[in-house]
Amino acid sequence: MPPTSARHSTRTVVLRAPLSGVLVPIDEVPDPVFAQRLVGDGVAIDPISHTLCAPCDGIVVQVHAAGHALTIATPDGLEVMMHIGLDSVKLRGRGFEPRVSAGDRVETGQPLIDFDSDFVVRHARSLLTQLVITNGERVARLEARRGTVVASVDVALEVTLRDEDVAEPAPVEVANLSTALVGSAFGLHARPAALVVAAARASASEVRVRHGQQVASATSLVALLGLDAGPGATVRIEARGPDASAVVSRVAAALARTFDGDAPERPGAPAAAASTPGPPEAASESTRVLTGLPASPGQVLGTIVRAGPDEVHVREAGGDPREERSRFERARARSQAELEALVTRLRAESTPGRSTLFEAHRALLDDPELLEPTFEGIETGRSAAAAWRDAFAGQAARLATLQHHHLAARAADVDDVGHRVLRHLVDHPVEALELPHGAILVAEQLAPSAVATLDRARVAGFCTVAGGVLSHVALLARSLGLPAVTGIDPAALDVADGTPAALDGTRGRLVLQPDADEVRRVGERQAVEAARREVDLLAAAAPAVTTDGHRVDVLASVTSLADAAAAPRAGAEGVGLLRSEFLFVDRAAPPSEEEQRVVYAELLSTSGAGRPVVIRALDAGGDKPLAYVPIPNEPNPALGERGCRALLGRPGLLRAQVRAVLRASAHGAARLLFPMVATLPEWRALRACVEEERASLGADPVPIGLLVEVPAAALLALHFAREVDFFSIGTNDLAQYTLAMDRAHPKLASQVDALHPAVLQLVARTVAAARAHARPVGVCGAIASDPQAVPILVGLGVDELTVPVALIAGIKARIRELSWGACQVLAARALAAETADEVRALDAGHTP
């Protein structure tokens, strides 16, 4: 626990310039992560030399796998990180040549990394190099120099250390919360647990979580998973320290959070109970069919490649415990660097859901429940590898016996991280399998990290004996679009490499030696799908006009800059929903007005002139808690301080975003959309705020819209229509609130169907109100891309459908096949139906 104040500080560490060049204040670095000191305080250098040198004596604690960054620990315990270039991680090591490794002792001026400045400057965003202190709690004062510096000669930073011995004790506060709820549909699994650990580790208080008789330190991921707290479990949070009440609410928010992939997929999400492989199906003589669970849809032909268990031989007896310990620390640092590179890559690929899993893996590397037994083992004479293996294997075995199967599945994560470190301990690098094209991997179990890094050019799909449809591996496969079957008949493990096979991830089957008929069937299905996609894409830019001349605009639903950049080429007529939360999550403080302005301006520019970009104001709270938007623990977060309610209570946050949108609006057709509005006074307060900020900036007005996702807003749509510029119907929440069924509830989520006639009646009412006042109205919930729903929504008269970028061309093509007249008849029948199933049956009848 760091001291919170110091009476006097004496020691000063001088850091020499690691490169020759011009010093630049850290807050002028054009990257908010550095400019806002999220990594740490320090200085940047615009370099003219190309060998990064040690700014001080110390030990290299980490060299980034991409070779562009490293960290040195000084003898005083200061952690000094150097990061060459901006966005240079994406070069994946090209252009960088590290000359040291983790664990090396270095002296001031010693060369650390050679780099090709021409290459980096051409391929990365900038060559600007950062020198920052990552453990700021050790710093009492930091002075960044200015001007031109010569590497290893001139001083770049002067850091005065806190004197820990004379620190004044911080006032102690005690806070307990006895009814914190576990929100995720999978219970307290790795992702919420990692958020809890992050909140606890960032706090100066001691935090514990109790579940029944069990108690866990909130800084230990393994201990938290071991609580076996399932979905909806009530736990107690106890904190003692200077910021006890703040950390309790942060931990409660983390516990309450739900995640992408929590909700079972519809339609027909396979139940976990169906996990026993069925008997082999009848098939022709040489053909064999093995069954399992449909973990990720799609059909592929390929050849079997058995991904064998990773055998690692471990020396049991250790040498000098100090050497064993430093060997262990090196292996841990390398694993940390690998995981960091993986997280950075997945984030860059805009797959935050996948990256959070590996953030949880990173937290496991610091987990006291794994580290302490390892250190004890080393002290008693065991080798680092044997001590670590026993520690993680023991914890994984314990987790595997937990009652909640999704928590038990986290044993695979502990095992994955465990083997990663073990391989470094025995110098056994992860060997890339030599894969043929069209490989169908068969394994007892695949590590999540192995799936995330599969060579997509060669791997057609995979099946595993272990795991259900809720495993991380299954979730990863779905997010990658990779067909997969889990829980496959173990006979699959005996199939020889090279055996031809057809994998059906939609039905959960592996057909070995498929006969000519099966090959033809799969081939035909694939060919039809591929040809259809190609044809749809060719016509993507053309408007979606029904056979009888009615036009419907199809816009993109966007959660990253990458999505927005891809949207125009995919045929989007604009961005119908920018979920701005992507700018706000996974950080300690909200983005500044200026940071937001830059992003919105870029979005507007990439979308192209005249194409609307609907920026939804931050939809925090509920299932999207943010560390810096503390919302007291709510028994019913979906009915609590969510969306515009959270914003109206935090005017600073609201106004900064409104101003950022208004200032960026010169770059394109910006629109502002407010979520979770239930009452007219809420709407009027939001509109007044926009108007005040507009007047103070002297900006042009931007259209402001209402996200209709609370039944009250749909029921009073006629009143709202007089005051809004446009409506967007958020059918995901509208269905959850209309049916009073939690959209993430493990049992109920599959019934939360926006094609329920009650929801459709609210949609129809909103459309009628919009028509009466000549306001545009769109649908931006997931139903907008459901092929069964499209004709009904078109028939109800919505002007726009907002859908994921990859589906735009297909939806436009579908609309072009429809007759508006027939859609209107269909919509009328849907409104008169009694159940969602009845509506879906109607649609099936309508489909040509």
Ligand code: PEP
């Ligand atoms: C909705 O509720 O339909 C919607 C578009 O918002 P979100 O899914 O982000 O809650």
Ligand code: MG
């Ligand atoms: Mg919503």
